[in-house]
Each structure stands twice: as C-alpha cells, then as structure tokens.
Amino acid sequence: MQTPHVFGEYQHLFGIHRDAVESEALDSESSCSESKIAVLMLTAGMLTSVGPSRLHVDLADKLSGLGLPSFRFDLSGIGESLAVGSHGSSLERAASEVRQAMDMLEREYGYSHFMLFGLCSGADDAIPSAVEDERIIAASLVDACGYRTAGHWAPFVSRKYLPKVVRMSKWIDLFRGYFQSTKSSASTMPIGSDIREFPDREQSEATLLGLIGRGMRLQFVYTGGVIDYYSYADQFFDMFPRVVNRSEIAVVYQPRWDHVAMLQEDRTELLQAVVSWFDKTAEAFRKETLVDRASQICSATSN
Amino acid sequence: MPTCLIDPQVTSTRVGLLTALLEEQVLKSADSIAIEFEDSVWTYEDVNRRANQIARFLLDRSYQREDRIGICMDRSATAIISMLGIMKAGCAFVPLDPEFPKDRLAFIVEDASIKMIFCDPNYLNLFDTSNDAAPIFIDPHDEQLWQSEHNNVSVEIPEESLAYVMYTSGSTGKPKGVQIEHRSLTTYCLADVEVYQLKPTDRTLQFSTLNFDIAIEEIFPPLLVGSAVVVRPRERAKAHNELSHLIDTYRITALHVATAYWHEWVDLLVASNAPVPSSLRLLIATGEKVSVEHFRRWKRQSKHKVLWCNAYGPTETTVTCTVFIPSDDWDEPQMPIGKPLVGYAAHILNDNYQSVGIGETGHLYISGDALARGYLNRPDLTEKAFLDVTVDGAPIRIYRTGDLARWLPCGDIEFSGRVDHQMKIGSYRIEPGEIEAVLSLCESVSESLIICAENAGQKFLAAYVVRKDESLSTSELATFLRARLPVYMVPSRFIFLESFPKTINGKIDRKALPPVESGEVDRDGEFQEAESELERELASIWSNVLNISKIGRFDDFFQLGGSSLLVTRVIAQLTGKLNLAIPVRDFFANPTIASLSQHLRLLTQSEKSASREDEVKLRQANAIELRRKLPTIQPLTIISRSEQLAAIQYPSVGTIEKRRHHTIVMCNAMGHEATRANRNLQQLAIRLSQDGFDVVRFDFASTGNSTGRAKDATLDQWRADIAAVVHHVRSEPTFEPSTHKVSLLGIRLGASLLAQTPLKDIDKAILWDPILNGQEYLNLLRSMHRFELESLTRYLTFRKGQPEQFMGSACTATMQQEIAAIQLRASTRIEAASRWVVETKRYGTIGQPALSLLGWQHTQSEDEIYWESKDFSQSSFSSPCSSRLISSIFAKGVV
Structure with missing residues (x-):
C-alpha cells in the first residue's frame, strides 16, 4: 500500500510512502532489533518522485517485496513540491529537506534508521545529508561524483569515440552538421542539464572516510552515461586510494547502461544490483543491532 | 515620366461577370478538374451545377441583389462553390473567419446586415443564434441545399453590383468592410491571368484562409483558364518541409504565398539543401517587403525556370495592382514592387496631386476599374481614401494607398514606407488605430499608441498607454483586448506613461517615447518594485x-x-x-x-x-x-477499477468570494512526454488555483505514482481513469451540481483520451497538442527510440533493446494496437459546452493539424515544444503563452 504525504516546514514538500509487504519472519526480526529501517529515494536531477522512467516506483515495489518500506519525495521546486525559497545552498537545502522527510517518517511510522538511494544529483545530495544525520546508515548512489585519473583517458577515448569513428553514419552526420546550419534548438526549450556539485577529490575522500568510519555502508554504481569522468571498473579506488579494500564500500561499473537506465532490461539489472545490496545491508544492520542489543542485555544482566 | 503606365480609360470597357466567364469556361472544360480537395475532385461541370443549386436556393428564398451572405467554413471545395453560387444569385458573399473572437464576428454580421450564413455546424457556437434578428444559418452539407435545379440561372447582374465584402483592420476600432464589385473582380482576374500567364494545365494551391484577398487570387483566375485549384488538405503532412511536400504530392504548378512565409520556406530549402520543387512554374510572393538575400538564395535553389513575381496590392484594389518580375540577371539592393497590371494605373503624387519626378518620393495612388466601391457603411472613410481628382489634367478616381513610393528609371515602382502607421506582422495587415480605439473603450485608459517593434528579427506589437486609473494592470488590459480583438492584434508589451511627449504641433512625439524594452508583459498579480x-x-x-x-x-x-x-x-x-x-x-x-x-x-x-x-x-x-x-496541495487516492490513482488536488487560493466553483481535471501525456509535460501542468495548476479554480491532476493507472504494472496498461483503463476522476470530483460533499462546473484539460495522449471519453455536462474541454492519428504518434515514438539506441549519443555501443518499449516506458503490443487505432477526428465523444484545441508552434510538423478536428475551436500558441526533438526527452518545457491562453479559455471562454 502506498500513502501520499504533504510535509515540511511550510507544508510544501510532497512524497509517497510505500509499505513493506508484511511477513512474519521480517516482523519478528524487526521487532527484535527495535530498529525500523526505511529506504529514502532522493530527487534525481529535475525529475519527479517517480524517478527516471518510473525507476523509484519499481524500486519501491521490489523493496516492499523484501520487507523494506520506502519513501520517495520531491525536493522543493521540483515535481509536486512547491518553491517557497527554502534554506541554504543547493546541497544544504537538500540535506535539510531529507531531514524534514526523516522527521516526518519517524513521527508517522516510527522509523529509526534510513538507507538512501540517489541517482545523479540525488547521489550528490545523499552525501551531505548522511554527514548531517546519523540516522542514515547506508546509501546506494548511481553515477555519484567522479574524478578523472591517469587511467581514465585510454578507456574514455576507446569507449566514447572509437565506436563512432568506425560508423559511417556518424561521419555523414558530421558532414551534414558542418554544411547545414539548421536550427537545432528552440528558443523556449530547456537544455535539460543540471549543474552537478562535486567537492574536490580530497574533500570527497575525507568525507567517505568519515562516513565509513561511523559504520555507514555505501554502494557506488557507475554507468556508461558518465564516461566523461568515469570510464573503467577500478577507477573508484584509483580516485580514492584510502578506501581500497574497505568492506563498507561496494562498487558496480556497467558501461552498457546509460545514465538513467532507459531500457527495461538495463533497469531490471540495475534494480537487481541495488535491491540485493539494500537487502544485504539491512540484514547486516539488523544482525549488528541484535548483537549490540544482546551484548547490552548481557552487560546489564552481569551488572 | 511614367506617371501612368496603363491608361485607365482603356480598361473601362465592359468586362463581363466572372460567373458568366466561368460558365463559358464550363462549356470548354466541362470534364476537366476544377477543384481538388483531399481525395475528391470536382469537374467544371460539377462546380457549375452545384453553384447553380446554391444560387437557386437563395433565389427561391427571395434573396436579392447585393444581399450579404456569410460564409463561415474552412477551406474546402464547398466554400469555393458557395462563393460562386452566392455571386450567381446576385448576392455578395462575406467571408467570416472562425478564428475571430465572437464580438468581432457579431460586429461583421451586424455591419454587413448578413441575412444568411453558410456555416459549418461546428462553428455555430460562434454566433448568437437565439436573437430574433439573427441570420439564418445553413449547413452546407444539408441535402436540401442540393435539391434545386442545377442548370445556369438567369439573373440580371450589373457589373457595378457587389460581388463580395472583405473585412480588414480598421483604424476606428472596428474592422471595415471593403466592397468589391463584379467589374473590379473580373478586371482583376483577367489582369492576373495575363500577368502570370495562367494556363489550363496549371494546378494552383489554395493555401490562404478565405478572409484574405490572397484567397481570391488563388481561386478565381485559375478557374477562368480551365485549370485546377487544389485546396490544401486539412491533414497536414508530417514532412520536414511541408510546403515542398504539398507541392510535390499534388504536382502544384502555381503558388501564392505571404512574403514572410516565403522567406521561411526559402530558409528551409537552403537548410535542407533541397531544390525548388520541380513541378512549380509560378511563384507569387505578396504582402510584405521581399528580402533580396532570400531572392538570391531562392535562385540558387531553383534548378529549373520558375516565373517568380513580387506582387503588391491592398484589398481596396481587389487583390494585386502591381507586379515586379525580375529578369534572370536582376540583382539590385532593393526589390521594387513593379508595374501596374492591365486595367490598373499607378500614380506617385505630391501633396497637391501633381506627379513627382523619377526618383522623387511621393504618395502612391492606384486607379482603374478594379478599385473597390468603398467601405461599407463608412462614407467618411471612403471619402478620405477614394478621391476624385484631376491628375495631369485628367479627372480620375484614385485610391490613396497610404504608401510612399518612387519611380525608378526603368519604370518600376519602389516602395519607400508608410505615410501612416499601418503595419504588417506576418501576413496580417494591422491598423494600430483599431487597437487604440478598442483601448479607448476601456474606462481606465486615457490615451494610447500602438507601435510595431522588433526584437531579434521578430516583429511584435507594443502599446503605450496613459492610464486614468493607476491600478490598471497589463494583465487586465491584455484580457480586455483579447475579448475584443483577434490574438494577433493583442500587444505583447505595455508601456505605461503619465502623459505622451508632444511635438510643438501637439502630435505625439514618437522619437521621445521611451524604448519598448521598458514595457511590461502581461503579468498576473500586482507589481512590487525590487527593494535592495x-x-x-x-x-x-x-x-x-x-x-x-x-x-x-x-x-x-x-x-x-x-x-x-x-x-x-x-x-x-x-x-x-x-x-x-x-x-x-x-x-x-x-x-x-x-x-x-x-x-x-x-x-x-x-x-x-x-x-x-x-x-x-x-x-x-x-x-x-x-x-x-500558493495552494494547499492535497494528495488524493482515487480508485479506478482495481487500481489506485495517485492524484493531487490544488484547491482555489484566496477568499471564498474568489472561488469559482469550477474544477479542472488535467490528463497528462504518456511516457517521456508525461515527464516533459509534468512541470508545465503543475505550474498551470498553481496559476489556475490562484485564479479561483480547483484543479485535480492525476497519473493514469500503471504510470507515475499510480498503482499497476506498465504491461497491464490499456487505453480503455485510462479512459476509465478519466471518468473515475470526474466522478470523484462530482461525488465530493462540497460539489453542488447546479452551480459547480467541471472542465478538462489534456495534453498529447491525455488530450486524445479525454476527447474520446463519453462524459456529459462538461463545461470546457481543452486539448493541448492532441494526438489525432495514433499511427503517426507511434511512428514518432519508434523513430525517437531507435535514435536513442543507435546514435551512440546515449549509449557507448549500438543497442537493440527488447521490443515493446519506447523511451523508457513499456508499451505492449496490445497497447500499440490501441494507440494505432486512434483517429481522433472520427472518435470524439466528450460532450462539452465549449471545446478547444491549443496548438503550439511546431505541433503541425509532427502530425495532423488540430484545425482538422471539426467542431473544436482552435488557437495557436507561440510556445515551441519540439515534441519530436530527441534532445529534450527527459526535460520539461516552458509554455508561458499556452498557459495564458488556457487560463483565458477557462476563465472567459475566449483567448
């Protein structure tokens, strides 16, 4: 079942809560741990809470089937959420609105911990949100920040330009574009791009170390859609050498997918990768909290 | 000194009636095609017989010479036949453009004392039919019209009697009816045949709307030589270059186009490196000053010989009075307007009606038998424009064009500008005085001035206004004007002044006016100055x-x-x-x-x-x-069959008094188009709620935030969703059936589905860029999807992808079949008091024209959405003009 909510400081934010499918095993596990976890999906670029090609709705369905509730919402000025001039910079505002969403969910449903899902700017927003609020225990980030490394250039050129060079149609397009000055864009059309906000590499690495230092788990998924700054599987650890071999971080690289997984088959694969990671992460967190609770009980008993 | 190239006395012989000349042509070309329209043809015999039936229909009902009969129809063979039939009966036809505001149409009907209107039933709602004094409305498809005898009628019609009345913009605040007599019409048509060397083998495209004199040029001269008139089909081609496509498809040989349109066409030919269509042998550009650069480009694109003509002529000279035909080696910085046609004479005179010398600028006057009788019911205007004077010792009746011109040594005339401020924007002739006069009807306006301004090559109207009441806003002014003038006459900028700067003669000092950039656009709400x-x-x-x-x-x-x-x-x-x-x-x-x-x-x-x-x-x-x-957004869950529809309600903002008790239901598009449209519908919903409406937006089942799997989606379910949402609105406790109205707005597929949903008692239904032909829409989606997979822009490698999906959304084979079956023209079922189509600028390039949706009022928005563009698949578009038009329709029932 899904329930829409209007919330926020000015009753200007809109989101949809999706219940988990009830399961006795899950319920008993959750109640034992006393930790109720929900997945929070952040706004991707300028798209609504539905996500690109309904990705967030499909993700909510899959998570629900695994016993994980979720909430997807629109940042102010996007989708159904109203622009009332909220606080701070773009990232600060996003962190503030994520906090407002978590407060509402804690109040309405009793969730104590959250896992974030963010694609594109949603991934950018997830990091400062997690830094600000320890209720966030994990995040799966698709096409998050990236930095070109020495190893980036060779695969970048071969993957981005080689397929075009060998296709005759691209040469024809090139010549056509050179000799014809057709109007290619409309005067009132948007360019459809958003400005990404990457901190510098050192700052990002320090932030990551801080987050995993407090036990947060992170999944980074990179697609072929960001070939301009991410072009090979191990680039993540070349970008952030201080997090190599840290079990809290998982990296998936799939150059076949585009930035928003437009094709259904790509979306199915992406969802599979993300959902199984959320499932494992939630399970691990519950076990850890059970162990913590057991040790607390033991120490209380021994005292 | 070439003061008068053609002696007007030469043409003052009896030229006969056009209808009689046509009857002679019928004897020569009975079985030749006279009119071709869509898939049907009418031979000369057919046309004459049908025109005779209309004439008899009128004569049987005792209509008399010069009685005015209106024609409110789209371009069609029936419209042409009606014109001929009316003239054969001795009556005069009056074209009534269905695009005009109701007030303007009502004025024309009253001014022309129109007794009967041949009116497409879809346009009946444009007229007040309840009035006792209302004209009789005749459905041109009514069988009784075609029951009369079809042999030629025998009615004595003097050449001096009226053939038609054509209304143009008038400086007094109302349009003025130019009266054209049979002699003028025939004189003009014969001159046209001669100058353009019309041939029986010609096929002339009838492209213009009927209330422009260019339509007269397209229709009657070709019929006098036994050639074919090909009426532009209602269904517009999806080809990139629609005009070339039309010419190629219908083997058009002769084309008359407004100069601005011709410029655009040349640009398109150059951009696509396409040649001038091979069938074309005659092209006439008319209406505005020709760009010599475009003419050069045209020549470069012409691979065969085309008789290219620059035509000039006000409606008061019937149609064209001078033509310039450049020689093969012509190449000058300015394009002249040429020499007078046979039967016309041109005079360039000084203020004392004396001819000026070669190269000297003077006032351009036209004389000859093709001059109009004058303006209907306006002897004052007629007296000012049509003068009986002595020129170079000879008494003569001349028409003052208001244009300045000079003779070139070669005997051609060169246009030098306007005496007054009459302007042309696109192909529209606009008298600023008419807009100023309408503004003067506004109680809060003290004085006004309309000018034509230009920004980045785009001409637009700007209004300088001195207010009596300082609280008068641009929004109120624009609304006031839209209710009384065609959209193309409503200024897009308003500049408020405390008083007009004046010259020492007491006239407005135009040079001292502030720049139009200082003006305001039509703005909602009050203005507050920047503070810090x-x-x-x-x-x-x-x-x-x-x-x-x-x-x-x-x-x-x-x-x-x-x-x-x-x-x-x-x-x-x-x-x-x-x-x-x-x-x-x-x-x-x-x-x-x-x-x-x-x-x-x-x-x-x-x-x-x-x-x-x-x-x-x-x-x-x-x-x-x-x-x-801003509205207090309220999420709703509405059950439709077994699915839960996610909906958002935007209750009206403000006081109870401001509430309109009118709910608008919005239906979104499908797939990536829904993503693009979303922000616009949301912004529009906020705007409407601020204007006192309640608005409900929702996602169809299996889309957006509604429940359901994409593979289970069907159009039948989505139509049921629309009905369920309307039912929900009507079931709310606050809904009072006797006072509360429900209207609908749909965009793209959402528009088509709402039109197909059998709902009753709907106040207004608006279709925004609807899909008229489902197969065309599917082809568009396929082409965009294929581009995404194969262009190596989105993907690094060539992708194929599983079938049954477009641009990120599943679309099953069953769904595709349902979409392909959409033929909106034949399947609208909604019953609404008022039905509108809003069409954005490039909409016509991706499918059938909305104009072909009969029974729906139509308006065009200046916004460009580029539904066919691959660049904007996930982006939202900006649609300020469409929003204004839609808000205006919901609020006032007019644009």
Missing part, C-alpha cells in the same frame, strides 16, 4: 535575459517566459557580474527576485553572523508570505 541593491541587480539581469524591462519582486521567472536555457544565462551573468555561482536547481527552488536574492544573501554571509540570523528570520517571513499565495 541585490534585488535591483537581479532584476536587471532578468530584464536583460527576458528582454522585459520591469521585473517585480514576486514575478515568477517561468511565468514571464523563462526557460531552463534562460536560467543558465541568468546564472552565467550572476557569475560574471556578481561572482556568484549557483546550481540550476537553486533557481527552480527560488523562482522570484525576492526569494533568489535572499538565497544569495544567505550564501554569501558567514554562518554565524548576526545579520545571517536576521536574514533567516526575514527569509522565513517571506517564505510564509509566499506560501500563503
């Missing part, structure tokens, strides 16, 4: 980017016509001028000067400063104030 230095700086940047001088603190950037593209320009200027860099989405979250300036101030102040705390407080206060103006 930063706000003024921001307003200046917005002003520069939007080309609007006056920006208020609470003006919404997007409502003023801003787009994401323009947002990036604002951000670039912010970076350059103020050294401030913000992300695009910050702009979306702060779309007003007030909110953006506060946002920027907070960013630039240190975290702990006292002033920052003050700013936060101020910001909160402003946010509360801004929030108060």
Whole structure:
C-alpha cells in the first residue's frame, strides 16, 4: 500500500510512502532489533518522485517485496513540491529537506534508521545529508561524483569515440552538421542539464572516510552515461586510494547502461544490483543491532 | 515620366461577370478538374451545377441583389462553390473567419446586415443564434441545399453590383468592410491571368484562409483558364518541409504565398539543401517587403525556370495592382514592387496631386476599374481614401494607398514606407488605430499608441498607454483586448506613461517615447518594485535575459517566459557580474527576485553572523508570505477499477468570494512526454488555483505514482481513469451540481483520451497538442527510440533493446494496437459546452493539424515544444503563452 504525504516546514514538500509487504519472519526480526529501517529515494536531477522512467516506483515495489518500506519525495521546486525559497545552498537545502522527510517518517511510522538511494544529483545530495544525520546508515548512489585519473583517458577515448569513428553514419552526420546550419534548438526549450556539485577529490575522500568510519555502508554504481569522468571498473579506488579494500564500500561499473537506465532490461539489472545490496545491508544492520542489543542485555544482566 | 503606365480609360470597357466567364469556361472544360480537395475532385461541370443549386436556393428564398451572405467554413471545395453560387444569385458573399473572437464576428454580421450564413455546424457556437434578428444559418452539407435545379440561372447582374465584402483592420476600432464589385473582380482576374500567364494545365494551391484577398487570387483566375485549384488538405503532412511536400504530392504548378512565409520556406530549402520543387512554374510572393538575400538564395535553389513575381496590392484594389518580375540577371539592393497590371494605373503624387519626378518620393495612388466601391457603411472613410481628382489634367478616381513610393528609371515602382502607421506582422495587415480605439473603450485608459517593434528579427506589437486609473494592470488590459480583438492584434508589451511627449504641433512625439524594452508583459498579480541593491541587480539581469524591462519582486521567472536555457544565462551573468555561482536547481527552488536574492544573501554571509540570523528570520517571513499565495496541495487516492490513482488536488487560493466553483481535471501525456509535460501542468495548476479554480491532476493507472504494472496498461483503463476522476470530483460533499462546473484539460495522449471519453455536462474541454492519428504518434515514438539506441549519443555501443518499449516506458503490443487505432477526428465523444484545441508552434510538423478536428475551436500558441526533438526527452518545457491562453479559455471562454 502506498500513502501520499504533504510535509515540511511550510507544508510544501510532497512524497509517497510505500509499505513493506508484511511477513512474519521480517516482523519478528524487526521487532527484535527495535530498529525500523526505511529506504529514502532522493530527487534525481529535475525529475519527479517517480524517478527516471518510473525507476523509484519499481524500486519501491521490489523493496516492499523484501520487507523494506520506502519513501520517495520531491525536493522543493521540483515535481509536486512547491518553491517557497527554502534554506541554504543547493546541497544544504537538500540535506535539510531529507531531514524534514526523516522527521516526518519517524513521527508517522516510527522509523529509526534510513538507507538512501540517489541517482545523479540525488547521489550528490545523499552525501551531505548522511554527514548531517546519523540516522542514515547506508546509501546506494548511481553515477555519484567522479574524478578523472591517469587511467581514465585510454578507456574514455576507446569507449566514447572509437565506436563512432568506425560508423559511417556518424561521419555523414558530421558532414551534414558542418554544411547545414539548421536550427537545432528552440528558443523556449530547456537544455535539460543540471549543474552537478562535486567537492574536490580530497574533500570527497575525507568525507567517505568519515562516513565509513561511523559504520555507514555505501554502494557506488557507475554507468556508461558518465564516461566523461568515469570510464573503467577500478577507477573508484584509483580516485580514492584510502578506501581500497574497505568492506563498507561496494562498487558496480556497467558501461552498457546509460545514465538513467532507459531500457527495461538495463533497469531490471540495475534494480537487481541495488535491491540485493539494500537487502544485504539491512540484514547486516539488523544482525549488528541484535548483537549490540544482546551484548547490552548481557552487560546489564552481569551488572 | 511614367506617371501612368496603363491608361485607365482603356480598361473601362465592359468586362463581363466572372460567373458568366466561368460558365463559358464550363462549356470548354466541362470534364476537366476544377477543384481538388483531399481525395475528391470536382469537374467544371460539377462546380457549375452545384453553384447553380446554391444560387437557386437563395433565389427561391427571395434573396436579392447585393444581399450579404456569410460564409463561415474552412477551406474546402464547398466554400469555393458557395462563393460562386452566392455571386450567381446576385448576392455578395462575406467571408467570416472562425478564428475571430465572437464580438468581432457579431460586429461583421451586424455591419454587413448578413441575412444568411453558410456555416459549418461546428462553428455555430460562434454566433448568437437565439436573437430574433439573427441570420439564418445553413449547413452546407444539408441535402436540401442540393435539391434545386442545377442548370445556369438567369439573373440580371450589373457589373457595378457587389460581388463580395472583405473585412480588414480598421483604424476606428472596428474592422471595415471593403466592397468589391463584379467589374473590379473580373478586371482583376483577367489582369492576373495575363500577368502570370495562367494556363489550363496549371494546378494552383489554395493555401490562404478565405478572409484574405490572397484567397481570391488563388481561386478565381485559375478557374477562368480551365485549370485546377487544389485546396490544401486539412491533414497536414508530417514532412520536414511541408510546403515542398504539398507541392510535390499534388504536382502544384502555381503558388501564392505571404512574403514572410516565403522567406521561411526559402530558409528551409537552403537548410535542407533541397531544390525548388520541380513541378512549380509560378511563384507569387505578396504582402510584405521581399528580402533580396532570400531572392538570391531562392535562385540558387531553383534548378529549373520558375516565373517568380513580387506582387503588391491592398484589398481596396481587389487583390494585386502591381507586379515586379525580375529578369534572370536582376540583382539590385532593393526589390521594387513593379508595374501596374492591365486595367490598373499607378500614380506617385505630391501633396497637391501633381506627379513627382523619377526618383522623387511621393504618395502612391492606384486607379482603374478594379478599385473597390468603398467601405461599407463608412462614407467618411471612403471619402478620405477614394478621391476624385484631376491628375495631369485628367479627372480620375484614385485610391490613396497610404504608401510612399518612387519611380525608378526603368519604370518600376519602389516602395519607400508608410505615410501612416499601418503595419504588417506576418501576413496580417494591422491598423494600430483599431487597437487604440478598442483601448479607448476601456474606462481606465486615457490615451494610447500602438507601435510595431522588433526584437531579434521578430516583429511584435507594443502599446503605450496613459492610464486614468493607476491600478490598471497589463494583465487586465491584455484580457480586455483579447475579448475584443483577434490574438494577433493583442500587444505583447505595455508601456505605461503619465502623459505622451508632444511635438510643438501637439502630435505625439514618437522619437521621445521611451524604448519598448521598458514595457511590461502581461503579468498576473500586482507589481512590487525590487527593494535592495541585490534585488535591483537581479532584476536587471532578468530584464536583460527576458528582454522585459520591469521585473517585480514576486514575478515568477517561468511565468514571464523563462526557460531552463534562460536560467543558465541568468546564472552565467550572476557569475560574471556578481561572482556568484549557483546550481540550476537553486533557481527552480527560488523562482522570484525576492526569494533568489535572499538565497544569495544567505550564501554569501558567514554562518554565524548576526545579520545571517536576521536574514533567516526575514527569509522565513517571506517564505510564509509566499506560501500563503500558493495552494494547499492535497494528495488524493482515487480508485479506478482495481487500481489506485495517485492524484493531487490544488484547491482555489484566496477568499471564498474568489472561488469559482469550477474544477479542472488535467490528463497528462504518456511516457517521456508525461515527464516533459509534468512541470508545465503543475505550474498551470498553481496559476489556475490562484485564479479561483480547483484543479485535480492525476497519473493514469500503471504510470507515475499510480498503482499497476506498465504491461497491464490499456487505453480503455485510462479512459476509465478519466471518468473515475470526474466522478470523484462530482461525488465530493462540497460539489453542488447546479452551480459547480467541471472542465478538462489534456495534453498529447491525455488530450486524445479525454476527447474520446463519453462524459456529459462538461463545461470546457481543452486539448493541448492532441494526438489525432495514433499511427503517426507511434511512428514518432519508434523513430525517437531507435535514435536513442543507435546514435551512440546515449549509449557507448549500438543497442537493440527488447521490443515493446519506447523511451523508457513499456508499451505492449496490445497497447500499440490501441494507440494505432486512434483517429481522433472520427472518435470524439466528450460532450462539452465549449471545446478547444491549443496548438503550439511546431505541433503541425509532427502530425495532423488540430484545425482538422471539426467542431473544436482552435488557437495557436507561440510556445515551441519540439515534441519530436530527441534532445529534450527527459526535460520539461516552458509554455508561458499556452498557459495564458488556457487560463483565458477557462476563465472567459475566449483567448
């Protein structure tokens, strides 16, 4: 079942809560741990809470089937959420609105911990949100920040330009574009791009170390859609050498997918990768909290 | 000195009636095609017989010579036959453009004392039929019309009797009816045949709407030589270059086009490196000054010989009175308007009606038998424009064109400008005085002046206004004008003055007027001046980017016509001028000067400063104030069959008195088009709620936030969804059936589905860029999807992808079959008191024209959406003009 909510400081934010499918095993596990976890999906670029090609709705369905509730919402000025001039910079505002969403969910449903899902700017927003609020225990980030490394250039050129060079149609397009000055864009059309906000590499690495230092788990998924700054599987650890071999971080690289997984088959694969990671992460967190609770009980008993 | 190239006395012989000449032609070309329209042809025999039946129908009902009969139809064979039949009966036809506001049509009907109107039933709602004095309306498809005898009628019609009345913009606040007599019409038609060397093998495209004199040129001269008139089909080609496609498809040999349109066509030919269609042998550009550069480009694209003509002529000279036909080696900086046609004479005179010398500028006058009788019911205007004078010793009746001109040594005339301020925007002749006169009817207006301005090559109207009441807003003025004038006559900028600067003669000193850039656009709500230095700086940047001088603190950037593209320009200027860099989405979250300036101030102040705390407080206060103006959004879950539809309600904002008790249900598009349309519908919903409407937006089952799997979606379910939402609205406790209205707006597929849903008692139904032909729509989706997979733009490798999906959305084979079956023209089922189609600029290039949706009123928006563009698949578009038009239709029933 899904329930829409209007919330926020000015009753200007809109989101949809999706219940988990009830399961006795899950319920008993959750109640034992006393930790109720929900997945929070952040706004991707300028798209609504539905996500690109309904990705967030499909993700909510899959998570629900695994016993994980979720909430997807629109940042102010996007989708159904109203622009009332909220606080701070773009990232600060996003962190503030994520906090407002978590407060509402804690109040309405009793969730104590959250896992974030963010694609594109949603991934950018997830990091400062997690830094600000320890209720966030994990995040799966698709096409998050990236930095070109020495190893980036060779695969970048071969993957981005080689397929075009060998296709005759691209040469024809090139010549056509050179000799014809057709109007290619409309005067009132948007360019459809958003400005990404990457901190510098050192700052990002320090932030990551801080987050995993407090036990947060992170999944980074990179697609072929960001070939301009991410072009090979191990680039993540070349970008952030201080997090190599840290079990809290998982990296998936799939150059076949585009930035928003437009094709259904790509979306199915992406969802599979993300959902199984959320499932494992939630399970691990519950076990850890059970162990913590057991040790607390033991120490209380021994005292 | 070539004062008069053709002796007007030569043409003052009896030329006969056009209808009689046509009957002679019927004897020669009985079985030849006279009219071709869509899949049907009418031979000369057919046309004559049907025209005779209409004539008898009128004569049987005792209509008499010069009785005015209206024609309110789209271009069609029946419309042409009606014109001929009316003239054969000795009556005069009056074209009535269904695109005109009701008030304007009512004025014409009354002014012309129209007794009967041949009216397409779909346009009946444009007229007040309840009035006892209302004319009789005849459905041209009514069988009784075609029951009469079809042999030629025998009616004595003097050449001096009236053939038709054509209304043009009038400087007195009302359009004026130009009366054309049979002699003028025949004189003109014979001259046209001669100058353009018309042949029986010609096929002339009938392209113009019937209330322009260009339609007379397209229809009657070709019929006098036994050639074919090919009426432009209602279904528009989806070809990139529609005009070339039409010419090729229908083997058109002769084409008359407005100069502005011809310029665009030449650009298109050059851009696509396409030659001038091979069948074309005659092209006539008319209406505005020809660009010599375009003529050169035209010659480069012409691979065969085409008789190219630059025609000039006001409606008062029937149609064309001078023509310039450049020689093969002609290449001058200015294109002349040529020499008079046979039967016409041109005179360039000084203020004392004396001929000026070669090269000297004077007033251009036209004489000859093709001059109009004058203006209907306006002897004062007739007396001013049609003069009996002595020129070079000879008495003569001349028409004062209001144009300045000079003779060239070769005997051609060169246009030098206007004496008055009459203007042409596109192919529309506009008398600024008419708009000024309508403005003077507004009680709060003291004085006004309309000018034609230009920005980046685009001409537009601007109004200088002195107000009696300072509270009069641009929005109120624009609304006032839209109710009384055609859309193309409503200024897009308003400049308010305390008084007009005057010359020492007491006339308005135009040179001393402030620039139009200082004007305001049609704005909702009150204007509040920028307060701080930063706000003024921001307003200046917005002003520069939007080309609007006056920006208020609470003006919404997007409502003023801003787009994401323009947002990036604002951000670039912010970076350059103020050294401030913000992300695009910050702009979306702060779309007003007030909110953006506060946002920027907070960013630039240190975290702990006292002033920052003050700013936060101020910001909160402003946010509360801004929030108060926005609707309290209410999420709804509506059950449709077994699915839960996610819906949002926007209750009307403001006081109870402001509530209209009118709910608007919005139906979104499908797939990636829904993503693109979403922001626009949301912004429109807010605007309408601020205007007193309640609005409900929803996602179809299996789309958006509604439940259901994409593979289970069907159009039948979606039509049921629309009905379920309307049912929900009507079931609400606050809904009072006797006073509460329900209207619908749909975009793209949502528009088509709402039109197909059998709902009753709907107040207004608006279709925004509807899909008329499902197969065309599927082809568009396939082509875009294929491009995404194969262009190596989105993907690094060539992708195939599983079938049954388009642009990120599943679309099963069953769904595709259902979509392919959409033929909206034959399947509209909604019953609404008022039905409208809003069409954006390039909509016609991707499918059938909305005009072909009979029974729906039609209006065109200046917005460009580019549904066919691959570049904007996931982006939202900006649609300020469409929003204004739609709001106006819902609020007032007119645009």
